[in-house]
Amino acid sequence: xxxxxxxxxxxxxxxxxxxxxxxxxxxxxxxxxxxxxxxxxxxxxxxxxxxxxxxxxxxxxxxxxxxxxxxxxxxxxxxxxxxxxxxxxxxxxxxxxxxxxxxxxxxxxxxxxxxxxxxxxxxxxxxxxxxxxxxxxxxxxxxxxxxxxxxxxxxxxxxxxxxxxxxxxxxxxxxxxxxxxxxxxxxxxxxxxxxxxxxxxxxxxxxxxxxxxxxxxxxxxxxxxxxxxxxxxxxxxxxxxxxxxxxxxxxxxxxxxxxxxxxxxxxxxxxxxxxxxxxxxxxxxxxxxxxxxxxxxxxxxxxxxxxxxxxxxxxxxxxxxxxxxxxxxxxxxxxxxxxxxxxxxxxxxxxxxxxxxxxxxxxxxxxxxxxxxxxxxxxxxxxxxxxxxxxxxxxxxxxxxxxxxxxxxxxxxxxxxxxxxxxxxxxxxxxxxxxxxxxxxxxxxxxxxxxxxxxxxxxxxxxxxxxxxxxxxxxxxxxxxxxxxxxxxxxxxxxxxxxxxxxxxxxxxxxxxxxxxxxxxxxxxxxxxxxxxxxxxxxxxxxxxxxxxxxxxxxxxxxxxxxxxxxxxxxxxxxxxx
Amino acid sequence: xxxxxxxxxxxxxxxxxxxxxxxxxxxxxxxxxxxxxxxxxxxxxxxxxxxxxxxxxxxxxxxxxxxxxxxxxxxxxxxxxxxxxxxxxxxxxxxxxxxxxxxxxxxxxxxxxxxxxxxxxxxxxxxxxxxxxxxxxxxxxxxxxxxxxxxxxxxxxxxxxxxxxxxxxxxxxxxxxxxxxxxxxxxxxxxxxxxxxxxxxxxxxx
Numbered sequence: 001x002x003x004x005x006x007x008x009x010x011x012x013x014x015x016x017x018x019x020x021x022x023x024x025x026x027x028x029x030x031x032x033x034x035x036x037x038x039x040x041x042x043x044x045x046x047x048x049x050x051x052x053x054x055x056x057x058x059x060x061x062x063x064x065x066x067x068x069x070x071x072x073x074x075x076x077x078x079x080x081x082x083x084x085x086x087x088x089x090x091x092x093x094x095x096x097x098x099x100x101x102x103x104x105x106x107x108x109x110x111x112x113x114x115x116x117x118x119x120x121x122x123x124x125x126x127x128x129x130x131x132x133x134x135x136x137x138x139x140x141x142x143x144x145x146x147x148x149x150x151x152x153x154x155x156x157x158x159x160x161x162x163x164x165x166x167x168x169x170x171x172x173x174x175x176x177x178x179x180x181x182x183x184x185x186x187x188x189x190x191x192x193x194x195x196x197x198x199x200x201x202x203x204x205x206x207x208x209x210x211x212x213x214x215x216x217x218x219x220x221x222x223x224x225x226x227x228x229x230x231x232x233x234x235x236x237x238x239x240x241x242x243x244x245x246x247x248x249x250x251x252x253x254x255x256x257x258x259x260x261x262x263x264x265x266x267x268x269x270x271x272x273x274x275x276x277x278x279x280x281x282x283x284x285x286x287x288x289x290x291x292x293x294x295x296x297x298x299x300x301x302x303x304x305x306x307x308x309x310x311x312x313x314x315x316x317x318x319x320x321x322x323x324x325x326x327x328x329x330x331x332x333x334x335x336x337x338x339x340x341x342x343x344x345x346x347x348x349x350x351x352x353x354x355x356x357x358x359x360x361x362x363x364x365x366x367x368x369x370x371x372x373x374x375x376x377x378x379x380x381x382x383x384x385x386x387x388x389x390x391x392x393x394x395x396x397x398x399x400x401x402x403x404x405x406x407x408x409x410x411x412x413x414x415x416x417x418x419x420x421x422x423x424x425x426x427x428x429x430x431x432x433x434x435x436x437x438x439x440x441x442x443x444x445x446x447x448x449x450x451x452x453x454x455x456x457x458x459x460x461x462x463x464x465x466x467x468x469x470x471x472x473x474x475x476x477x478x479x480x481x482x483x484x485x486x487x488x489x490x491x492x493x494x495x496x497x498x499x500x501x502x503x504x505x506x507x508x509x510x511x512x513x514x515x516x517x518x519x520x521x522x523x524x525x526x527x528x529x530x531x532x533x534x535x536x537x538x539x540x541x542x543x544x545x546x547x548x549x550x551x552x553x554x555x556x557x558x559x560x561x562x563x564x565x566x567x568x569x570x571x572x573x574x575x576x577x578x
Numbered sequence: 579x580x581x582x583x584x585x586x587x588x589x590x591x592x593x594x595x596x597x598x599x600x601x602x603x604x605x606x607x608x609x610x611x612x613x614x615x616x617x618x619x620x621x622x623x624x625x626x627x628x629x630x631x632x633x634x635x636x637x638x639x640x641x642x643x644x645x646x647x648x649x650x651x652x653x654x655x656x657x658x659x660x661x662x663x664x665x666x667x668x669x670x671x672x673x674x675x676x677x678x679x680x681x682x683x684x685x686x687x688x689x690x691x692x693x694x695x696x697x698x699x700x701x702x703x704x705x706x707x708x709x710x711x712x713x714x715x716x717x718x719x720x721x722x723x724x725x726x727x728x729x730x731x732x733x734x735x736x737x738x739x740x741x742x743x744x745x746x747x748x749x750x751x752x753x754x755x756x757x758x759x760x761x762x763x764x765x766x767x768x769x770x771x772x773x774x775x776x777x778x779x780x781x782x783x784x
Contacts, residue, residue, distance in 0.1 A: 223645025
């Protein structure tokens, strides 16, 4: 018995010695991350670089120590927030969900945002061991200045550390033991197993599936996943873009809706990839599948189009910010056709960031016309638009195509000629593939404001089947949401984009189209960041109005749908939200 | 080498390894720190010795790796500054401390993106390690009179991940102007966005 206990202690000691390699101690640097809180809002750690200090609490439902620490932090927050201290809780407990976290926070009456770390990747890297512990970070260099209990008896450690941090003085007691509830972290105990993750069998196939369509020769991505050496060289960067949710470029909150064009890694894939990198990106044995990636990608994956439309030639400079290009191109056909699919063939794939194609230009708010205007969008890595079989888009003879093209620079000048391929139906469809436009041209975004939200609503007067949702804003757009308000008063989030990314104009295609009954209103809201902390903001000192160009703003959302009952007259007049 | 020395060396290596893994962040060369001499080959195979530049008014080195969008956008800006300061006798160099970029690959990148600049190849990562390089597009400004680092950070505050905005702080040219006027550099370091470079032996990330 004694021996066994002794053995147990030795194991524990060993575990802590090896664990100390991964422990996060005062003086260590915390890497950037982005997590959603319990209400679906996105938080990026390094966004808080203008703060004087950041306090992170390891929180967990049903843990008295966590609850007590949250209460203490509430009062510290009341005192220190005005001095530039940000307080966040992070819940890395497997059993806690955004709903249960929101419920407990409400019951406790605490107002701290609780970031949900359901993959535990952030909790692992922060060295979280028990709920109730706090970390205090200095945003100047992102080093830990204090780790431990908020307070113990008369010792107000966290407050003392904050007082020191605010005056630039050294923190006297930088580390204490925090009492609390243990966080179950299965992967923390499996660090050595992570070195066995197979590059050949697991990592390379994952990258081939999710990344190589763009990270290939001739793809939009700036570098190619063409070998193990390339992947290893970029490994720390891959870890960073995954932790900060910059890559893969998919920005929907997985909590709401399932989308057929979801580009994200699964939870399991994300964990495996990050753990492999944290284990040193081991090569292991076997072949290198990335050196054998197929070289001949089809020019038109859907086959030769029925009509190829050439967009104007555009010379992209080496550097600078390029205004949106607005083009009108004649439709050469002498008869009406119904479109079943649309694809784009970019000329300069690494510079073309998006195209929004319309028939006759996007409709202005309140406008009425014969066709609703929307045709298709191109974003890098996107699939062709394939309209469900029973629906189509009417292209009338003599109509003009409208294109909004956005280019980015990459350090060398190039010339682009992009082509649009259209695929026609043999006979008119039962339904028209329609677009509902939600726009608010009266926005005035105040200067030097971190979060300003406005919205527009579209009410469906008939029962509809919704296929896709598309939020749009410019450099200051930062979060978008589509909420269905049913006639019976229920509200359902159709899409939450907690981190709207202007560079990726994604249309979110519902995996299962949803029926909205007649009288349902969809409220589309966009939040803008017009502060200096928004690194894409051209001028935070300006009140920003509506405008087509990227230095102005738009509150513009599109829903693609069809009527649920047969269209008696599929060419009926369309209209936008007033 | 006798047995005693060998044990001594290996225990030294072990302690270095332990130290490397025990601290989370690399020892970054701080402004004011001494910069040791080195000799590296460039993309054309020519050798360059740092201390051979002792007659220059300043040595500016920017880190680079192939395929990184931020440094591709930073190179034209650095080239423009080089041209603007042509009469001031300042040396401008790129430093590639990556494991993956071969000399041929760097030649190709330099040609494709018209670098027009010497790229020092540090494939052993010795210089990158010694300087505490973390990302691409980090600029190091060295004073050849003292071989001390006087500035470490980005060219300016224009570039960020997938975005750029008008310049508000011209850190590099401010530093160069101060040096040329024999004045202290007001902002000696700033946070520098760029692609993380893999230094496998250096540290554990958090």
